[in-house]
Amino acid sequence: DIQMTQSPASLSASLEEIVTITCQASQDIGNWLSWYQQKPGKSPQLLIYGATSLADGVPSRFSGSRSGTQYSLKISRLQVEDIGIYYCLQAYSAPWTFGGGTKLELK
């Protein structure tokens, strides 16, 4: 199985701060990477697909990038409503595998 190592596991940041979360794939997964946000008590929501494409309705402060087998999710200016848990998912080789999650809190 492909391992997705997500970091950090938790993150405390201030409003308007730039936040970056990364996922390291254990092997090449191309652009078969998506990011999800789970707000407290809610279901996950798709943020980014194809490593860099913004899902419908997602604010432009969210962006995804790739460098080799490292994938990053960037929030350009953290807002209160961005608090929650973030997950990456690889869908290159079955079984699809999620990262361990990053819990984002306000400082």
Place this chain on the structure above:
Amino acid sequence: EVQLVESGGGLVQPGASLKLSCVASGFTFSDYWMSWVRQTPGKTMEWIGDIKYDGSYTNYAPSLKNRFTISRDNAKSTLYLQMSNVRSEDTATYYCTRGGYDFDYWGQGVMVTVSS
């Protein structure tokens, strides 16, 4: 508006069977691959498997393949997850999701607790 509504969860004893349902609305169900994902109480996410839009192909996480079965009824716009011989480690919130490679809509989730 796309909606996915799961049902069928609850408290079950180890070794029992359980069937979850997910009723879809707001889109043409038969056009989409569908998937099941679960989240443990510790917030770990696990992909369970998926099913092709016409039901002709299914794909599973190897660790679950022998106990879980995904099916669908396109006439009823309903996705199913049949769970057999459940174990304590199957305790989780189960989500129905739209898509095969990325999941653009999720249900509200249904809790399954396996305990004697």
